Amino acid sequence: MDKTEPPLLQVTGLSRAFGGVQAVDQVGFDLAAGEMLALIGPNGAGKSTTFNMVGGQLRPDAGQVLLGGVNTTGLPPRAIWRHGVGRTFQIAETFASLTVLENVQMALLSADRRIYRFWRPAGLHRPADALALLEQVGMQAQADRPCSALAYGDVKRVELAMALAHGPRLLLMDEPTAGMAPAERQALMALTRQIARERRMGVLFTEHSMDVVFGQADRVLVLVRGRLLAEGTPEQIQADARVQEAYLGAGFDVGAAA
Known part of the structure; x- marks a missing residue:
């Protein structure tokens, strides 16, 4: 910074x-x-x-x-998204019936302002870029699995890859570790911190898990x-x-x- x-x-x-x-x-x-x-x-x-x-x-x-x-x-929200703001949600929003790779490809379709048509599979759209995003969040090896078969911590990683698809400058994360075990939530937010540094992407997040807040926030x-009562390290x-x-x-x- x-x-x-x-x-x-x-x-x-x-x-x-x-x-x-x-x-x-x-x-x-x-x-x-x-x-x-x-x-x-x-x-x-x-x-x-x-x-x-x-x-x-x-x-x-x-x-x-x-x-x-x-x-x-x-x-x-859609206009703000176009200005370079990504978002993840307290309850992960992915397409359960699609594969991990197809979920990210759907996000890339949206980023490219392309219309998804059922007779043209999303799997044809920028597969190499989708795989690169999955590699960044540690999910490339599970690219062909349906999201419905993933552990919840892995679903949150897929959601993160989807949020990164349009290259946001700012990422908003609403209770990103809700429902996750302590080790999973620390791993997810440490990954987010690493990506934020690499991309110079600002991250604003709400969180009830104080171990995450005090372990990962700047x-x-x-x-x-x-x-506003207080702000600081x-x-x-x-x-x-x-x-x-x-x-x-x-x-x-x-x-x-x-």
């Missing part, structure tokens, strides 16, 4: 209310190219609302989102009741008395959270 460069993502004054409830109130932060930034907080803190405003699923009441200096505030943002956040009181609890131990 080169801190002398302008931030890849700049969020300022982001706010959103639902009825009389202020879910997010004047939240702002930056994200650098190649940086892993975790967004954490207790239930109801505004994490999902903030995340979805950046990704276009929700329109903010106020504030601004700049990606590479381009204003993407309020654009629909910086951490803590939301409480819709407002994992070490700074763990030592912050306000964060301990509002979320982590006194004497929090990362190892115990694994």
Whole structure:
């Protein structure tokens, strides 16, 4: 990460209310190219609302989102995707009946703005590029297996390859390790961290597993009741008395959270 460069993502004054409830109130932060930034907080803190405003699923009441200096505030998800934003979901979204390779080829079809036609198999589209993406996430050897036959941790790797198909500058990961065993989730996020460095791709992720947050994030943002309570390195956040009181609890131990 080169801190002398302008931030890849700049969020300022982001706010959103639902009825009389202020879910997010004047939240702002930056994200650098190649940086892993975790967004954490207790239930109801505004994490999902903030995340979805950046990704276009929700329109903010106020504030601004700049990606590479381009204003993407309020654009629909498809338009934001075209600006170079990828996304993975809490529940992995793959085509269970297709092979691992065909899933990535479907993502490449979308990236190329090609229409998938049932009489022209997706397997004909850029197989070498799809295999290269699978190699990057450690799934090339399982390219011919149907996604329905994979372990859940491997499905998440396929989803990651699909998210990378259009070469995003920013990757949004919503609870990426939900439902995974500790070793699997550390491996997935360590892989994501490596890819982010290699591609200079920024990663913003929400996560409840504190071992992942403090083991893989470069910086951490803590939301409480819709407002930004603290931000800093994992070490700074763990030592912050306000964060301990509002979320982590006194004497929090990362190892115990694994």
